[in-house]
Amino acid sequence: MTAMTMAQALNAALRDALREDERVLIFGEDVGPLGGVFRITDGLTKEFGEDRCFDTPLAESGIVGLAVGMAMGGFRPVVEMQFDAFAYPAFEQIASHVAKMRNRTRGRVPLPLVIRIPYAGGIGGVEHHCDSSEAYYAHTPGLKVVTPATVDDAYWLLRDAIDDPDPVIFMEPKRLYWSKDEATPGDRRASSFGRAAVRREGRDATLVAYGPSVPVALQAAEAAAGDGISLEVVDLRTIVPFDDETVVSSVRKTGRCVVVQEAQGFAGVGAEIAARVQERCFHSLAAPVLRVTGFDIPYPPPKLEHSHLPDVDRILDTVDRLQFDDEPDVLHLAREAS
């Protein structure tokens, strides 16, 4: 166990992957001597040489297209998009090739590659630096979409992503880069893909969150506990593959569900989760599944982002709307008994 920041955990994961597998390569904009604008690739060029970690010309479609060709040629590229909104030039490559190559070729050409994207807001970034773009990728069949919320997960989910036989969009909540916690780099273990984590156990309602929203959900659960409400917090870790089982068993237990996401709400990942929960837990639900999301607006300027981002208050207000007072006694008693 070592205390480190999420940025350091990601750096350690890249370093260990480079060390263990010579097919692993890192490239992107400023990832070489500079170590990336967030320093996630700090020191890698120095340790492994320009051959293994290198700067590319400034062109995102080119970065991803090059990764496609190199993965076809037997390498395992891990590329960095500098910011969420600057990955858009690569969208055609991602949607038409990265996501589809295995399928188009009947399984003959897999593309084991990772596209790392620092995403979402909360750091006072100016426009085009704070988009929550996960839904675009999650909506594209053939992509795995991963987003860590803890320091230890940052290390292990990135290792899992690099080892995965399929392309992974690895979304790094940039406001958590400087969060510090224990991490456990070390011997390989089974992949955590498709396995959500219950971060806090609770009785009265389930908060489902991922990436940057997990710490906010945990704070809300802490605050609610003070008011006598016991909230369970589920961290998805991987949006694709989605862990229905963990989410469903939590909601069946608590009978109430709030989905928390920082992204704008309309047609977002939270909408998918809400639909899945009500399809599977209808008879266990004592209230409609509610969502706490950003508003359906372009990401706000730095001085206004706090009005947009879901915070503890917005989550608690939403929990309040879970119709605790309306609950028929019989349901309540049944749950108490179980």
Next chain:
Amino acid sequence: MPVGTHDQTVDDLLPAVVPVRFVAEDGTAVEPPEGYAAPADEQLVEAYRRMVLGRRFDRQATALTKQGRLAVYPSSRGQEACQIAGVLALREDDWLFPTYRDSVALVSRGVDPVEVLTLLRGGWHCGYDPATTRVAPQCTPLATQTIHAVGMAEALRRKGEDSVVMAFIGDGGTSEGDFHEALNYAGVLRAPVVFFVQNNKYAISVPLAKQTAAPALAYKGIGYGIRSEQVDGNDLVAVLSVLTEAVRHARTGGGPFLVEAHTYRMDAHTNADDATRYREDDEVERWESADPLPRLETYLRGRSLLGTEDIAAAHDAAEAFASRLRDEMNLDLETDPLELFDHVFADATPQLREQRAQLASELED
């Protein structure tokens, strides 16, 4: 202080002002250009056979659309010199990154014609194995394959293989951003890749003049530090000679090479297109007289490399090939709807397994 950032001189990179040519439209030899060697006689005779077969395949594929056996077919009639020279310039261990228009090249490369036509027949997307054939899936999103080609070239170089990669692209595709990103990456990485532009004068209906203000597409290379050439795309001897030099250049560490072949798409964009809406018949007729096949035939006959019997044999072989293809394509296609779930991921997610089960039960009803 030198002003440039590289040691190559501008003249080394620039294409010839007039497209390279070995054989005139009437099949007579012209003064050979400097810097390019004439291909071996046997290779030219082999190219002739392949062009005859390629054209027959192309005609057969178009016929198959009329019978409803293919959903659509983009013909390359008139572009056979490019299709065949592109393949002959490569070794078996080189890679090809083709477009939807390049089926004739794939067949000439030895890819099973039924597997080539899988995409257009509708049984799956890519029907052949790219890993064993070293032919990437035929690419439809324009120009996106050119940057994959650079990545593959870089991968081969790193693995110490001396294979090269050839990326095919059309004139319209050179306007796409990915083409420029690919040229730039290839230049910076000095990747062993040859970009082969078949300028057939149209992108569906849009003529070249609306596509670019460049004096020729081959001039797009110099801005990226890439050696470039333009060639008469209906002169097999010239295309093969220039591509052979381009491949040699790439293979021996000279870096990427861009070749523009001036040719013409004789048929409509696909069988579903109506070319009379955007071009005049007399333009098409003018290009008939530049047809690459009779040109090569006359040239080889003139040099006594090809006799009447050889010509007949080439056509017989092409007929036999077409007849086999027809028979195979007339068999009803076997498909398995449940395979739809097999290749999304290495291991299907629980959600895909559920959906697979759902479709399976729908199929039972």
